Amino acid sequence: MSKWSKSVYIERWTPSSRRAVIIAGLIILTLAFAPLFASNGVLDRLTALFVYVILAAMWNALAGYGGLISVGQQAFFGLGAYFTIRIAHLGLDPFIAVALSAIVVGIISYPISLIMLRLRGGEFAIGMWVIASIIHLLVNLDGLIQGETGISLISLNQYEADTRLTTIYLLALFTMTSLLVMLFLVLRSRVGSAIEAIRDNEDAASSIGVNPEKTKRLLFVLAAFGIGAAGAIWLTTATSFQPKTYFSVQWTAYMIFMVLVGGIGRFEGPILGALLFFLVETWFSSSGVWYLIGLGAIAIIFSLFLPKGLWGELERRFNWQFLPIGYRVEPKNNKLE
Amino acid sequence: MTNQIIQAILLGGYYALLACGLSFMFSIMKIINLAHGSLLVLSAYMFWLLADNYGISPFYGIFIIVPIMMFVGWGLQVFLLQKSAKAGELLPILTTFGLAIVIENLLFQQFGADTRSLAPYIGDLSWASWEIYEDIYVGKTSVYILIAAIIILGGLHLFMKKTALGRQIRATAHDPETAGLVGVNARKASVIAVALAMGTVAVSGLALGIRGVFNAYSGGPQLLFAFEATIIGGAASLWGTLIGGIILALAQTIGANIHPQGFLIGGHAIFFTVLFIRIFLSKGGMSRRIKSVLGISR
Numbered sequence: 001m002s003k004w005s006k007s008v009y010i011e012r013w014t015p016s017s018r019r020a021v022i023i024a025g026l027i028i029l030t031l032a033f034a035p036l037f038a039s040n041g042v043l044d045r046l047t048a049l050f051v052y053v054i055l056a057a058m059w060n061a062l063a064g065y066g067g068l069i070s071v072g073q074q075a076f077f078g079l080g081a082y083f084t085i086r087i088a089h090l091g092l093d094p095f096i097a098v099a100l101s102a103i104v105v106g107i108i109s110y111p112i113s114l115i116m117l118r119l120r121g122g123e124f125a126i127g128m129w130v131i132a133s134i135i136h137l138l139v140n141l142d143g144l145i146q147g148e149t150g151i152s153l154i155s156l157n158q159y160e161a162d163t164r165l166t167t168i169y170l171l172a173l174f175t176m177t178s179l180l181v182m183l184f185l186v187l188r189s190r191v192g193s194a195i196e197a198i199r200d201n202e203d204a205a206s207s208i209g210v211n212p213e214k215t216k217r218l219l220f221v222l223a224a225f226g227i228g229a230a231g232a233i234w235l236t237t238a239t240s241f242q243p244k245t246y247f248s249v250q251w252t253a254y255m256i257f258m259v260l261v262g263g264i265g266r267f268e269g270p271i272l273g274a275l276l277f278f279l280v281e282t283w284f285s286s287s288g289v290w291y292l293i294g295l296g297a298i299a300i301i302f303s304l305f306l307p308k309g310l311w312g313e314l315e316r317r318f319n320w321q322f323l324p325i326g327y328r329v330e331p332k333n334n335k336l337e
Numbered sequence: 338m339t340n341q342i343i344q345a346i347l348l349g350g351y352y353a354l355l356a357c358g359l360s361f362m363f364s365i366m367k368i369i370n371l372a373h374g375s376l377l378v379l380s381a382y383m384f385w386l387l388a389d390n391y392g393i394s395p396f397y398g399i400f401i402i403v404p405i406m407m408f409v410g411w412g413l414q415v416f417l418l419q420k421s422a423k424a425g426e427l428l429p430i431l432t433t434f435g436l437a438i439v440i441e442n443l444l445f446q447q448f449g450a451d452t453r454s455l456a457p458y459i460g461d462l463s464w465a466s467w468e469i470y471e472d473i474y475v476g477k478t479s480v481y482i483l484i485a486a487i488i489i490l491g492g493l494h495l496f497m498k499k500t501a502l503g504r505q506i507r508a509t510a511h512d513p514e515t516a517g518l519v520g521v522n523a524r525k526a527s528v529i530a531v532a533l534a535m536g537t538v539a540v541s542g543l544a545l546g547i548r549g550v551f552n553a554y555s556g557g558p559q560l561l562f563a564f565e566a567t568i569i570g571g572a573a574s575l576w577g578t579l580i581g582g583i584i585l586a587l588a589q590t591i592g593a594n595i596h597p598q599g600f601l602i603g604g605h606a607i608f609f610t611v612l613f614i615r616i617f618l619s620k621g622g623m624s625r626r627i628k629s630v631l632g633i634s635r
């Protein structure tokens with residue numbers, strides 16, 4: 001053991017990953033200054049992109065790392081928007097309502113996790129859909145929402161159009177960045193190793209003392225919180241809340257598409273997937289139903305022929321790993337001594 | 338009151354019929370088919386096409402649509418499930434979800450947003466009813482659907498218990514590799530299981546169409562009903578499915594009595610209640626818990 005440990009060392013950062021993190025930081029810094037030079041139209045589209053990245057990364061946290069495939073994440077997306085309306089209705093600033101709403105969604109997801117995490121595989125998947133359905137129905141019962149007619153976040157009008165757009169943009173950028181950093185830190189921590197152990201083999205992981213329940217719960221609540229924040233931000237860009245559009249299973253379809261195409265269980269995968277989805281949406285969403293058929297068909301093709309997604313494929317071919325969450329065992333060379 | 342209970346039991350028969358294919362596939366293949374609802378709506382549209390274009394009564398249509406759907410089941414297993422099931426139990430969920438999106442939107446593309454029904458093509462049967470007691474009427478179609486559910490559930494049960502093929506399918510479900518060692522063609526057994534499930538989906542599509550209206554996106558709710566009936570009744574048993582369907586329908590009826598929008602909420606509520614009770618029971622056993630509360634545990 002000691003002989004062996006002398007000849008190798010554990011590395012967590014590689015030169016290429018150091019460079020990647022610096023570049024990612026520079027990109028985010030540039031994006032933060034974008035309101036100074038970019039047009040309103042560009043800022044609005046970029047806000048949508050940030051929301052997609054959040055959705056994909058959070059769904060991937062659940063499916064790719066927790067092994068929990070959910071087709072009901074629209075529950076939290078809709079709840080995020082609903083509580084923003086509710087809290088803003090109390091007279092609070094709409095942007096404070098967004099932040100509070102995400103926290104409320106995170107808190108609500110905890111008791112839901114207690115029941116749902118008892119289900120496995122496909123049962124969990126549809127069970128979450130039932131959750132989304134019942135939450136949608138309950139939200140419709142709230143008189144403030146006026147059923148499917150919906151309601152607008154009127155208090156946003158207190159801000160001038162330009163200020164509003166810039167604030168929403170920066171809020172989305174900040175939320176996306178902090179959620180990604182949070183996920184990155186979780187995955188790099190001790191809990192992260194546990195999460196990956198569970199992803200690879202749950203029985204083996206629990207036999208060496210990993211508590212799958214606890215780690216899955218952490219991911220479940222994190223994903224609900226993130227998706228709730230995404231729903232709340234989406235509400236500020238769309239201003240009107242119609243339960244049907246927010247609680248639509250289509251949101252989950254988008255998440256699955258992004259993660260499957262980008263690469264499930266990879267940190268970088270959903271970001272790539274969200275970018276591609278953003279482009280596909282920009283170019284093809286005007287083709288209506290065929291656009292959705294195409295998304296579904298591509299999801300099937302990826303799940304059958306490229307289950308690790310594009311990033312998984314790039315990683316395999318070029319041995320890329322930009323954001324290092326794992327451990328690498330490298331042979332020691334004694335040149336320095 | 339009595340009337341509502343009877344109607345709920347009949348509705349439960351419909352849910353059991355819906356759930357039958359889903360729970361059969363789950364118990365045999367360990368796959369939850371998220372395209373279940375969409376495939377069911379697809380077959381309802383096929384019945385509608387036959388009736389509308391060629392004047393073929395939906396009841397004769399069974400002899401055409403059931404074989405077609407069984408063939409679809411063969412394709413589903415050979416081209417999608419077989420491959421994706423190899424890569425773990427999670428992938429088929431994604432594949433069948435993608436399939437559901439494709440089917441739904443293709444149907445929407447083809448048939449538009451109008452709702453359709455098979456009721457106009459079954460003559461006066463759609464409103465015919467029996468008076469079983471003073472002022473209590475039961476619709477003939479609802480009774481036929483309940484009977485169909487019982488026949489199909491019973492038939493599947495007997496098939497699995499009594500025939501050689503049924504035993505092979507059960508063996509495959511239990512342990513495909515060992516089944517292969519003793520000469521069972523696991524691949525064939527799986528294909529037959531999926532084809533049978535799709536056959537029941539065809540009949541459920543007929544039931545959906547003659548009970549009411551459907552459109553391209555009706556699949557989602559049907560999937561949820563089927564799933565809830567399966568879980569409430571206990572995922573492993575076919576007869577449990579019938580009980581599950583009836584309990585679901587009763588809860589929905591109670592919900593609708595409490596609040597005008599309570600029909601679906603009632604169904605979901607009983608689903609979560611059953612889940613909750615099951616979790617409570619599995620955690621160290623009910624009797625021990627009661628004993629510990631009473632302070633008589635050792």
